[in-house]
Amino acid sequence: MSEQDKPLENIEALYADAANWHVNTGGETIHAKRMPGRFRRLKWMAAASWLAYLLAPYLRWNGTQAILFDVPHRQFHLFALTIWPQDVWLLSLVLIFFAITLFAVTAVAGRVWCGYFCFQTVWADIFTWIEDRMEGDPIQRRKLDAAPWDIRKLRLKLTKHALWLAIAVVTGVTFAGYFSDIYQLWHDYLTLQVPLIGWVVMAAFIFGTYVFAGLMREQVCFWLCPYARIQSVMVDRNSVIPT
Ligand code: SF4
Numbered sequence: 460m461s462e463q464d465k466p467l468e469n470i471e472a473l474y475a476d477a478a479n480w481h482v483n484t485g486g487e488t489i490h491a492k493r494m495p496g497r498f499r500r501l502k503w504m505a506a507a508s509w510l511a512y513l514l515a516p517y518l519r520w521n522g523t524q525a526i527l528f529d530v531p532h533r534q535f536h537l538f539a540l541t542i543w544p545q546d547v548w549l550l551s552l553v554l555i556f557f558a559i560t561l562f563a564v565t566a567v568a569g570r571v572w573c574g575y576f577c578f579q580t581v582w583a584d585i586f587t588w589i590e591d592r593m594e595g596d597p598i599q600r601r602k603l604d605a606a607p608w609d610i611r612k613l614r615l616k617l618t619k620h621a622l623w624l625a626i627a628v629v630t631g632v633t634f635a636g637y638f639s640d641i642y643q644l645w646h647d648y649l650t651l652q653v654p655l656i657g658w659v660v661m662a663a664f665i666f667g668t669y670v671f672a673g674l675m676r677e678q679v680c681f682w683l684c685p686y687a688r689i690q691s692v693m694v695d696r697n698s699v700i701p702t
Contacts, residue, residue: 485678488604490597491587505575506584513629516636528638562693569699570690579679582630582672586623593619623673624665631664 483489493499518525520538527536535542535550542549564571573580593615594600606612635657636644647653648661671679680687694700 485675485682489677490600492597493588493591502575502584506581508576509578509581513633516633516641524640526637527640530638565690565693566695566698569694569701573680573686573690579671579684582626582668583676583679585626586672587676589622590619593622620673623669627665627668628661630668631661634664635660 515526516524520536524536525538529536533544561572590600594603603612603615632641632644632648635641639657644653644657647657653661671683675682
């Protein structure tokens with residue numbers, strides 16, 4: 460029998476041991492220390508790829524928005540290409556390709572998507588970077604959390620949450636900008652002329668970004684993410700799993 464096929468020995472002992480593990484189910488805020496080094500640089504580079512999401516709606520092509528999901532006219536504009544509803548199978552193929560690539564990468568290299576590219580990881584990383592800059596390293600943050608409220612604590616907390624909310628607003632407007640001319644959209648938001656659906660999208664994104672990336676962080680993976688639920692079937696003993 461190969462090493463891989465060998466059944467786990469002392470499985471009852473393992474289960475009994477696991478029952479004593481301490482699991483943070485959301486009651487405690489994890490203040491992780493930010494470590495410099497090669498993987499940190501790789502993480503910033505991967506995060507920078509999300510700039511494409513933030514900047515793409517501002518691109519112009521022949522006088523119109525280069526990337527636009529024009530739902531009222533049932534058209535998807537991608538630079539010179541226009542995709543009609545009957546071409547949606549193309550989109551399905553692209554999505555299937557990305558899904559299979561994701562599964563293959565996970566099987567070989569482990570949680571590369573989760574660690575470097577997932578929007579939840581990237582946004583939470585930026586939010587905690589702001590927290591780090593505002594409130595200091597993990598020890599200082601824990602001290603600040605435990606300290607009584609005074610002017611300094613109020614100022615630091617208000618600034619941090621205001622910056623988080625500003626990022627949430629930009630994230631929301633950017634998403635809406637894929638469905639409507641983004642320059643007009645900014646104008647409409649700033650002059651409060653946006654239709655109700657625009658406010659609904661904005662509220663959903665502010666809530667989602669602020670709560671998921673700012674408050675819940677890794678608990679989103681623990682409680683909400685469907686991908687986390689199915690990852691275990693994609694890895695085997697040859698997959699790269701840092702522990
Ligand atoms: S478990 Fe889900 S939410 Fe968490 S990093 Fe992975 S894909 Fe993103």
